[in-house]
Amino acid sequence: MAEAVTYAGSHAEPDHGGHSDTGHAPAGLEYHPGLPLTNGKLIIWLFLSTEIMFFAGLIGTYIVLRFGAPTWPLPREVHLSEPIGAFNTFVLICSSVTVVLGLEAARANKAASAKMWVFLTLILGSVFLGVKLYEYNAKFSHGIYPWKPHSLIYEKADLNYAAAVRLRLGDLDSRFKAEEDALKTSLPAETADKDPALVEVREKLAVIKELTEYELKQEMIAAKDPSNAVRHVALDEMAARVMPLPTGHGSHEEGLNDQHSWLRLPIVIPGGNMWASTYFLLTGFHAIHVLVGLIVFAIMLTMTLGVAAAGMVENIGLYWHFVDLVWIFLFPLLYLF
Amino acid sequence: MSQHADGHAAEHSTDSHGGLAQYFYVFLALCVLTTASFFTYSDYWPFHDQPKIGWAFMMAVSSTKAMLVILFFMHVKYEASWKYVLTIPAGFMSIFLILALVPDIGMRGRWASEERQQFMADPRVEHKAPVRHSESGRDHSTEAPAGH
Numbered sequence: 001m002a003e004a005v006t007y008a009g010s011h012a013e014p015d016h017g018g019h020s021d022t023g024h025a026p027a028g029l030e031y032h033p034g035l036p037l038t039n040g041k042l043i044i045w046l047f048l049s050t051e052i053m054f055f056a057g058l059i060g061t062y063i064v065l066r067f068g069a070p071t072w073p074l075p076r077e078v079h080l081s082e083p084i085g086a087f088n089t090f091v092l093i094c095s096s097v098t099v100v101l102g103l104e105a106a107r108a109n110k111a112a113s114a115k116m117w118v119f120l121t122l123i124l125g126s127v128f129l130g131v132k133l134y135e136y137n138a139k140f141s142h143g144i145y146p147w148k149p150h151s152l153i154y155e156k157a158d159l160n161y162a163a164a165v166r167l168r169l170g171d172l173d174s175r176f177k178a179e180e181d182a183l184k185t186s187l188p189a190e191t192a193d194k195d196p197a198l199v200e201v202r203e204k205l206a207v208i209k210e211l212t213e214y215e216l217k218q219e220m221i222a223a224k225d226p227s228n229a230v231r232h233v234a235l236d237e238m239a240a241r242v243m244p245l246p247t248g249h250g251s252h253e254e255g256l257n258d259q260h261s262w263l264r265l266p267i268v269i270p271g272g273n274m275w276a277s278t279y280f281l282l283t284g285f286h287a288i289h290v291l292v293g294l295i296v297f298a299i300m301l302t303m304t305l306g307v308a309a310a311g312m313v314e315n316i317g318l319y320w321h322f323v324d325l326v327w328i329f330l331f332p333l334l335y336l337f
Numbered sequence: 338m339s340q341h342a343d344g345h346a347a348e349h350s351t352d353s354h355g356g357l358a359q360y361f362y363v364f365l366a367l368c369v370l371t372t373a374s375f376f377t378y379s380d381y382w383p384f385h386d387q388p389k390i391g392w393a394f395m396m397a398v399s400s401t402k403a404m405l406v407i408l409f410f411m412h413v414k415y416e417a418s419w420k421y422v423l424t425i426p427a428g429f430m431s432i433f434l435i436l437a438l439v440p441d442i443g444m445r446g447r448w449a450s451e452e453r454q455q456f457m458a459d460p461r462v463e464h465k466a467p468v469r470h471s472e473s474g475r476d477h478s479t480e481a482p483a484g485h
Contacts, residue, residue, distance in 0.1 A: 056431030270458035
């Protein structure tokens, strides 16, 4: 479709002034059977227009959900690091530049240099995904998951939350008691008390005992009058001990969950569940798009990227710029809002 | 389409735009703009107590960045009018998609049942007590009591 076709059907060069060589068409007019672009580019643009709607739908849903929510966590409350997000933005911008330089090299028929730029893009894209993986891990280690069996997030420190903490402590208590019993029977009686495994389990049991007493005390205070401010103070204080919500830049106070990583007590992040759902959905779909791009770049590395492949490099580049574009909006919306 | 066609299209676009220097300037602008939106995070940003100013600023910066990428990296500036056919309807559809969500999703908090409200997070204090005129989204003194 790149070539313009006169209405008599013979092919003509697209930009030579519009003279038809058949004599039938009026001078200056040419009949275009479709859009003046290659099939590949037309398809990628059609695909991108569906992608525009896809991501606009997702980002729009995020905005609508967020501003309709009674409260929304601040980035630092959900362990998002703004500098890391900014770094990833920079990485993607660089990768957009390398892909466009690859296209220029391919157009100039410098296949080796085009391949070098595509390789660099692949590296930068991998760095982006690596950083994303690291960030996901940081969320998971704090019990922030988008689904319930793993997610430790509670919306507020109410009696439900207190009960969840009590249940978790009870579970841990019975698990470690069983472990203690198993160790006691398997170890020789004289040396058992000095065995490091047993000592560790007993230390854990002591922590659980102390925390259970504390939890019961707070819950009792709260249960006296579940509607009053005392309940708020008692249970909010407990939630803050489990995982304090950070109050300033980078000042992350250690909570019980940080001090004892095996505890994994329920945590309170107001608005945290909806946040986790939208965050993982948006960044997850974006990461899948990055991954697809990386696979295509890896395949491209097996080809000769001369002028004959310039159209392909351009089309993949368009896709990659779009992925960059989505991140340009995701970064401020997720990290800085 | 044939390789000939691809090569041909390529010749046309290289003729019509600014080349490597232009890419460099666009890259520079993108870096400066990223720093600008990151600036809202720093302590030097003067409007921490009015988050809406920061939001508007960041959206303006992001839209500028998006336009730079679309116009120069995606070469849309140099394309023929078909670009409007493929992008404007999709853009409108996106806007309708978002607007359609507002009544049911955006305003869900207004008619949540009492039972549901029990399990919803408490609104931030500044929304509860407009008397204080505190728009601060960063004030946590009432939510996380100083613990230990």
